[in-house]
Amino acid sequence: MQRLSITPRSSEISGGHVSNTVPPVWFQDARLDICQAVSELNGENALFGVVRSAKYDYERELYFGSAVEIRTAIRKIGNSSVVFFQEAWQNQHRAVTAETVILLIDTVTGGPSTLSDPSRIFLKNLE
Amino acid sequence: MQRLSITPRSSEISGGHVSNTVPPVWFQDARLDICQAVSELNGENALFGVVRSAKYDYERELYFGSAVEIRTAIRKIGNSSVVFFQEAWQNQHRAVTAETVILLIDTVTGGPSTLSDPSRIFLKNLE
Amino acid sequence: MQRLSITPRSSEISGGHVSNTVPPVWFQDARLDICQAVSELNGENALFGVVRSAKYDYERELYFGSAVEIRTAIRKIGNSSVVFFQEAWQNQHRAVTAETVILLIDTVTGGPSTLSDPSRIFLKNLE
Amino acid sequence: MQRLSITPRSSEISGGHVSNTVPPVWFQDARLDICQAVSELNGENALFGVVRSAKYDYERELYFGSAVEIRTAIRKIGNSSVVFFQEAWQNQHRAVTAETVILLIDTVTGGPSTLSDPSRIFLKNLE
Numbered sequence: 001m002q003r004l005s006i007t008p009r010s011s012e013i014s015g016g017h018v019s020n021t022v023p024p025v026w027f028q029d030a031r032l033d034i035c036q037a038v039s040e041l042n043g044e045n046a047l048f049g050v051v052r053s054a055k056y057d058y059e060r061e062l063y064f065g066s067a068v069e070i071r072t073a074i075r076k077i078g079n080s081s082v083v084f085f086q087e088a089w090q091n092q093h094r095a096v097t098a099e100t101v102i103l104l105i106d107t108v109t110g111g112p113s114t115l116s117d118p119s120r121i122f123l124k125n126l127e
Numbered sequence: 128m129q130r131l132s133i134t135p136r137s138s139e140i141s142g143g144h145v146s147n148t149v150p151p152v153w154f155q156d157a158r159l160d161i162c163q164a165v166s167e168l169n170g171e172n173a174l175f176g177v178v179r180s181a182k183y184d185y186e187r188e189l190y191f192g193s194a195v196e197i198r199t200a201i202r203k204i205g206n207s208s209v210v211f212f213q214e215a216w217q218n219q220h221r222a223v224t225a226e227t228v229i230l231l232i233d234t235v236t237g238g239p240s241t242l243s244d245p246s247r248i249f250l251k252n253l254e
Numbered sequence: 255m256q257r258l259s260i261t262p263r264s265s266e267i268s269g270g271h272v273s274n275t276v277p278p279v280w281f282q283d284a285r286l287d288i289c290q291a292v293s294e295l296n297g298e299n300a301l302f303g304v305v306r307s308a309k310y311d312y313e314r315e316l317y318f319g320s321a322v323e324i325r326t327a328i329r330k331i332g333n334s335s336v337v338f339f340q341e342a343w344q345n346q347h348r349a350v351t352a353e354t355v356i357l358l359i360d361t362v363t364g365g366p367s368t369l370s371d372p373s374r375i376f377l378k379n380l381e
Numbered sequence: 382m383q384r385l386s387i388t389p390r391s392s393e394i395s396g397g398h399v400s401n402t403v404p405p406v407w408f409q410d411a412r413l414d415i416c417q418a419v420s421e422l423n424g425e426n427a428l429f430g431v432v433r434s435a436k437y438d439y440e441r442e443l444y445f446g447s448a449v450e451i452r453t454a455i456r457k458i459g460n461s462s463v464v465f466f467q468e469a470w471q472n473q474h475r476a477v478t479a480e481t482v483i484l485l486i487d488t489v490t491g492g493p494s495t496l497s498d499p500s501r502i503f504l505k506n507l508e
Contacts, residue, residue, distance in 0.1 A: 007388070008411060011275060011406045014268070020178040021151040021265060025392045028148055051147040055182040061448060134261070137286060138279045138402060141395070147394060219375060229372045274432040275409060280400040305401040309436040 002126065004030040006068045006088075018062035024054065027086045027098045030070040034126065037101065038082075041119035043106045048119075052081060052101040060095040062088065068095075074126040080104045080112035082123060131157040133195045133215075134182065144191035152216065154213045154225045157197040162229065162251065165209075167205075168246035172234045179208060179228040187222040189215065193224075201253040207231045207239035209250060256380065257283040258324045264314065270315035278308065281340045281352045281364075284324040290355065290363075290381065296361035301363045302373075306335060307356040314349040316342065322349075328380040334358045334366035336377060385508065386468075387412040387449045394457045397441035401483065408467045409508045411451040415507065416483065419463075422500035428487045431499075433462060433482040434453075441476040445470065453505040460495035464490060 006029070012022040030102050031049075038048040062068060069089045076083040090094040105114040115123075139149040145216040158176075165175040187196060196216045208230050215223040233240040239250070242250075255272040260283070275362040284304075292302040316322060323343045333356050342350040360367040369377075387410070393403040410450045412430075419429040441450060457464040462484050469477040487494040496504075 008407060011273060014265070019155075019265060020181065021148070021155055024148040024151060025362070025390060028146075029391050051185055053182070054147065055180070058178055060186045117166045126388050136279060136394070137283050138400060140391070146392060152263060156264050273409075275405040276403070276434065278405060282402055305439055307436070307438045309434070311434045312432055352482075377438065 002030070002034070002072045003033055004070045005074070006030075008062065008064050008066075008068060008121065010064060012062045018059055018064070020056070020058055022063075022074070023056065023062070023088050023096045023098065026068065026070055026088065027054075027072075027084075027100065029103070030072045030086060031084060034072065034074075034084075034123075037122060038104070038115075038119045038125055041122055042104060042113065042116045046113055047105045047107050048082075048102060050103045052103050054101075055099045057097045058095070059097070060090075060093055062090050062095045066090055072126070074123045075099065077123050080114055082115070128198055128200045129161070129198070131197045133157075133194060133197055135189065135191050135193075137167070137191060137250075140191045145191070147183070147185055148187070150183065150215050150223045151159075151194065153197055153215065154181075154211075154227065157199045157213060158211060158227070158229070160202055161199065161201075161211075161250075164249060165231070165242075165246045167248055169231060169240065169243045173227060173240055174232045174234050175209075177230045179230050181228075182226045184224045185222070186224070187220055189217050189222045193217055199253070202226070202251045204242065204247055206215065206248050207241055209242070255325055256288070258326070260284075260297045260322045262274060262320075262322060264318060267318045270316075270317075272318070274310070274312055274357070276314070277310065277342050277350045277352065280322065280324055280325075280342065281302050281308075281338075281354065283328045285338060285356070288326065288328075288347050288377075289338055291376060292358070292369075292373045295376055296358060296370045297368065301359045301361050302336075302356060304357045304359055306340055306357050307352055308355075311351045312349070313351070314347055316344050316349045319336045323375070324379070328377045329353070331369065331374055334368055336369070382452055383415070384453045386452070388447050389410075389443065389447075389449060391445060396442075397444075398446070401439055402436070404437065404443070404469050404477045404479065406437075406451075407449065407451055407469065408465075408481065411467060412465060412481070412483070415453065415465075415504075418503060419485070419496075419499045419500045422503055423485060423494065427494055428451045428466055428488050429463075429483065429484045431484045431486055433484050435482075436477045436480045437475070439473055440478070441471075443471050443476045447471055453470070453507070455504045456480065458496065458501055458504050461495055472505045481504070487495045 035049040075085040162176040202212040289303040329339040401506040416430040467479040
């Protein structure tokens with residue numbers, strides 16, 4: 001599990017709390033390092049990062065003025081896709097969860113590519 | 128079913144196409160009129176618009192330079208929540224779908240409120 | 255002078271009106287066509303679009319729910335830079351003006367490049 | 382002079398570097414504490430924070446993956462307005478400067494209000 005600290009911007013606030021459209025941006029930033037590592041572990045024409053689907057659950061409101069911790073874990077490793085499970089916490093409360101399906105793409109064919117063994121081992125350690 | 132035309136901004140583009148974090152903003156704007164009408168049809172302390180959950184499926188990429196049509200329909204009317212189903216189309220292709228659960232809140236108690244009959248009739252017409 | 259119609263997004267609203275950080279995004283989109291044309295009129299390694307400076311004057315507030323017209327004109331054509339003057343209008347009132355200095359860059363050297371005669375004629379017509 | 386550390390978001394990147402429309406958002410966040418303090422030092426119906434004008438100079442590109450320090454100082458204290466001077470630094474280089482004129486508003490009349498002596502003393506210490 002990885003942790004990233006996010007400071008909400010005033011531009012991300014609407015009606016006194018963080019808009020529901022903002023945590024997807026934070027969750028994406030929290031996946032970036034992992035996506036880059038997996039891309040590299042799959043060789044030259046591999047791109048890991050395309051979002052196939054995303055499901056967000058909003059349990060509490062998030063506010064300006066206090067850091068948000070994004071926790072990122074791998075939930076399931078498929079043939080050419082990976083399910084991420086992420087949480088946004090603020091002041092000891094979980095506020096939003098995200099389940100995201102990320103695809104490994106062959107940038108030459110544009111189609112899906114099979115995850116290499118080194119990338120599977122790397123992802124297993126993040127479960 | 129309602130239709131709204133959206134022009135992508137250059138700031139919404141990343142790596143040559145619309146970022147996955149952008150359609151949630153467009154879907155929200157396409158729900159605004161309906162949410163305001165339902166709030167009014169539920170009286171003084173009613174607020175319809177809080178997103179409980181959202182599920183996005185990304186089927187194709189969206190690009191800059193061509194209008195996007197957001198289609199909005201009501202899929203299910205619950206006791207105090209409503210399921211919206213929305214689609215983003217560009218150049219005769221469906222690119223993204225969204226299933227969103229929106230809550231009716233009593234702004235005095237902060238808890239859920241039961242949808243009034245007039246608001247149910249209004250929503251039924253958008254199925 | 256060119257005109258572009260912009261529909262404010264709900265995400266661009268803060269405290270009941272459009273945030274001061276949003277019109278810069280709209281002004282940029284209204285310059286895009288001109289910047290692309292000037293880049294092409296300067297040949298293969300020319301890029302016209304880098305913002306050297308920008309000055310915004312906020313005269314009135316802008317609101318959600320009503321279209322904004324961006325008017326774009328060329329104020330001054332220099333050796334390797336161009337001064338744009340732009341205005342944002344809503345409901346027959348001018349709300350914001352922008353004066354932006356845009357550079358022509360040689361993408362090989364990274365330094366400034368001299369505007370070609372065809373690009374000067376094109377820009378003159380937009381004064 | 383005040384310092385605020387900002388972590389660029391991936392959504393703020395365009396074409397490999399931070400878009401010119403993004404630093405205005407960071408500069409605004411870096412002014413927030415000061416604006417709130419000055420509002421309070423001017424009593425009940427005073428609001429300090431409306432941007433009258435803003436001038437940005439872009440000296441270098443800003444990148445993803447490295448913190449940006451926003452330095453905020455007061456340049457001039459007028460009757461009902463204050464000139465802020467701000468800088469964005471990354472990796473020991475100054476990349477962007479901002480000169481912003483912020484107004485003190487009387488929220489009852491909507492017009493400008495005179496800065497109180499305590500707020501002047503507070504602002505003087507930030508020169």
